[in-house]
Amino acid sequence: MSQTLKKLRYKYWPDHIFGEILQKPWMETAVPLIVLIFTIVFFSAQIDNFISANNLSDNFRQAAELGFVVLGISLVLIVGGIDLSVASIFALCNLLVLYCMHVWQMPLIGAVSVTLLLGAALGAINGILIGYFRMRAFLTTMVTLIVFKAIHDLLNVKVAVAISSNFPDSPAWDRMGYGAILSIPTVVWAFGILAIFTHIFLTRLRYGWWLLAVGGNRRSAYNTGLPVNRIVALSYVASGVLTAASAIFYAARLASPGADTGKGLEITVLTAAILGGIRLGGGKGSVMKAILGTLIILLITNGLLRMATPAGTSRIILATILLLAATLDIRWFKNRHKAVQELYVSPALLELPGLSKDATSPDSDYAPNERLHDVEIIGLGQVEAPEDVVLDEDDNLYCGSRHGDIIRFFAPDYKRHEVYARIGGQPLGMTFDAEYNLYVCVGGMGLYRVTRDRKVELVTDETNRHFLSIIDDSRLRLADDLDILPDGRILFSEATVRYEMHEWPTDALEGRGNGRIIMYDPKQNKTTTVLRNLIFPNGIVVASDKQSILFAESWNCTIKRYWFEGPKKGKVEMVIPNLPGYPDNINRASDGNYWLAIMGMRSQVFDLSMRKPGFRRRMSKQLPGDEWLAPNINIGCIVKFNEAGEILDVLWDRQGINHPMITSMREHKGYLYIGGITNNRIGRLKLDDADETYVSSGKYHVG
Amino acid sequence: MKLFTKAAMTAVTLLSFAIGGSAVAQQSINDPARDALYASLKDRSVVFVPVFMGLDLTEGWSKMMARQAEKLGYKYEVRNSNFNTAAGAQTITSLISEKPDVLVVQNPDVQSYARLLKRAEDAGIHVLQLNMKTNILTTGFVGADVVEIGETQANAVVNHCTGEGKSGKVLILAGPPTSPFSAYMLHGYENVLNGNDKIQVVSVQSTGAYxxxxxxSITQVVLQQHPDLCGILGVWDNTDIGTAAALAEAGKTNDVFVSTSGGGGELSCKGIRENLWQHYVSYDVPGQARDLNDLILAALQDKNEVGSTKTILYTPLIEFTADNVDQQSCWTLESIK
Amino acid sequence: MLNLLRGRKLDQQIIVLILFILIFLSFAVFLPGFISAGNILTLVRSVSVLGILGLGMAIVVIGRGIDLSMIATLAVPAAWVMTLAGAGYPPVLAILAGLAFAIATGVLNGVLVAYAEIPALFATLAVGIGIAGIGQSGLFEYDIVAWPPALDSISWIGRGVILGIPYSILAFLAAALVVHIFLKKTRMGFFIYALGDNLLAARITGVRVRPIIILQYVMASVIALFAGLVLAASSANMDTRIFNLTWIYDVILVVVLGGIGLSGGRGGVWNVIIGTLLIGTIINGMTIMNVSFEGQNLVRGMVLLAALMTDSILNPRNEETAKQGDI
Structure with a gap:
């Protein structure tokens, strides 16, 4: 009973999504979002009609106006500065646009552009002083705040009467102030468009990244050759322009050249930005944070005003909320990655059947022998981590290396070698197509092709994203092994979507169906995921009917067969259910059977722990990563099997001297070439009864 | 509320007596207007949007408005903008959609709320402006004629400083340069002082935000330069406590004539008695509040289109001097009953 | 004077000193009535409260913080002392209550900065709003509190004159002396420099930095209360609405102008005094010239800007040595 419950729990309860959600970058914004929701819930309970169309429209109108300035100061904060002068820039721009409209009766476009220019100019003063003269942002903008304010006051006295005794006759101007499109205020539209643009700018465009880079680490940005001074200066110009935009909408709404226009604005916008989670000191911030902060501060102040809260009480409430929100946000910021670490690993229930007999006993199908003891060694110490090996039509040998290169050993003696191509990521499974282009699965990068003239080309690094996926599974994280169909389509396995290549032991510990099989169709240049939720799918080989593949699920210790077309399309059948070790690559043998590499042997301790997910979860939370259990991959073997799942032959290196672990093998002209990801050599074994013309890859097979 | 129910009950009882027992000798007749009035005031709402609370002016106005509301059974609420014009604008904006019957607004200046107040009236809310009016007139305005305050103060200083042996040197301590209240008052000063040859204005300085x-410190600096200073014109009583302190420290309390103005609260009489200032122009907060209450009632009963009548009530000013201070009653919050 | 300058780097402090001397001399030459003992005393007296606040701010800034709540702490606890004394409580009790209030504010600031790790700029801003709110919501009858006769026994701290020198100047000097001794002669003072210069290094060497951060905010608050009492005694009332003004910026400028860098660990009492004198001279001269309020602000702003600019041109910050996160 409890076992059934346990099974159900681990089958349906999505443990993994909590860590995945927590790990999303937008989770940084969780605290402001929660604060905002609380604010809305609180005030709608306290105030009638708080969520009425009228009130929302009023609030959004003001929020959008304020939002422009918050966005501006956010850009400055992201670069690592601060702009206190926005309050005075706001006041001056308000005065100018009103004077243009009311007194000079300028056309709207003219008035708006002149005002935006003024904003840019005032921002540029800050920018030049701070960016080029390297003055301190806080002090400089504090002084310009005072200076601009003094100029405003001098002018205000002179022009206020003229402004308020004339009224412009401009319907467009009135629409800016009070109009709405589709019952959404004009200013909200304007702000929305700007916000989307700024979001794209910050997250997708080079110049936005420059801002973040300068804010994140000014020194490094400078050393990488970014024009730090210019970037800093321009951020203040942007802040000035955005403040001017805000002032224009404010002016259109209130038409007020009031003397204390903008008073205290610098405090309000700074508060909004910090409440949204934008950090003083730079490098962190997003448009969403600016918007959330703006909404929070506006809803709180408006809500308190509407509740007719006495001024003192509102200030106390405001201060308390500010401090609580900031404390929470800072705690969250500091501790989120710890929480991610604890929550991300989410072990699943994996019940491997026990082995009927000890694999090492003489009467087992896998009875050990020493046939790999005397293999010929190729490239000893010249190659590191050849996960897979493949040979071309001239018998030259290709293998990957940990350094991100493809190494070629020259036939016939394989004494000489060269770097065939530099990939940049670790090559895993490799194979040739009919034209002897080399296709390579590259860990962390995707599927690549090295053409005959050694050009490295990206084939695919993304597939369709699953609609329920939380982590972005459209990018290929760990493409592992591949095979090519006669028509050129490529099937390859991606071992896991939750971990990077070097984290494979953690994926083993999880024992969850994190992997998938993907098909790339060169005719349509389309990549689609064909099979999901596989437990570390690894080796892959096209079966004899060319309508199905055989693939290995490493931590599940099985070989399965999957039909991607034909009458059994979509079916998955078990071929070998209960291997004594963890299967890796599969390749064809000259006699129509298949070679399978077993990279390590199962142990009872690890099998037992796979049946106890709770134990593994406690382990992952309480112990440092290097003390976690990991599958044994110290010794392995090569197995020959047929499509019926019968074990035909086994090759061992019991002492583990030549091949402590084996991840692949390839039969070529009567020899078996052996690779291993932790080895510093390639093995070559003469096969006694093999077809000496057989070539497992390239034209021979594909054609 | 209770009072109202009681009154209504009594009225009903009396009415039934009147119909049923018309034979009774001594007839009692109910005022036919009052029931209708009280009924019409029920559940109406008045909202006050001051620039600030916590000072005698606004607390005095608000207390009297609240008392009348309580008595007559309509709702009264204060939404304090706390020296923040933007907050005030937000408040008025949301009030326009909340639609109270009467909106009483203390303007921070001539322009800031002008457009909003017009929108409020267009939306059918009676807007009463208090103390400072915008250049758009609404249903009503209650406040002092600020230019007249200035003129009254300046006249007092002229009277004192043009006498025998007086230097005629005058210091003007204005409010914020951008405040119309202060600017109007300066205008009043100028109206009187500019025409007078014997008066020399040695300095016009702003006291910042009062x-x-x-x-x-301004007074101290000017006293250094002009030890024979004769008069000081101050804009507001609370500010001029500092002025008086400077004079007291310099030992010039009896040499320099200080005239200031304010709402006539307890500070005004105290200042005269303690010789902080010798002349005080009061714009009589309780009187203003009474005017305001009248306009509120009128607005609540107004059946015409909002804004069809516009009333300006300038407050009669009262001058306090050492001679008459004992006859004046300076109000306190407690004295407002 | 020039001897003093010889061999010294032209840093902010020296630049401001030269600027001060230039302005002072030109006023003395061109402005009749400027260079009189009476006016000089008036000059210093008018900025003594600013100077006292600057001393408090200096302690925090040297410890690489900032205290924006100082104006609220100047206004509210001092006004509370006056209200309590006016309501008949013994003056000593009233002052102790105000002191407790100020210390509590400082501790709150310190805890928020040191333990909750909220940036000082934001934490003290919010605390300032909160303190102003507490003041507004019922500690006093009106926002402007009159100096009660019950406190007349201490009103000399802001009003009186001894040997021709106003007490408020003496109050400034006394505060300067105390802060100077604290910063330069006590262990705690050294620690504040240490953690302002490099917090992590100070922590590694075994300084318990968090309690010291709290201490620096407490000192700033207590000094603010003292400044508040001087101010109230001087102008015979306390207008708690000064929280709404931009006074705090003046305080920061006085500190920074004198050469106490916002990145902490540098400067001392002299810097505050020089900064204060510069501001005082400008204001005094322009008041004598009857320059308008806005004109004064404009000129003052330009002079400050010139001072900051000269410093950054003569001592440019370099990308390699700039501290990350300095604003």
């Missing part, structure tokens, strides 16, 4: 510390 800061008494600033008034004090």
């Amino acid at each position: 800061e008494s510390a600033k008034a004090k």
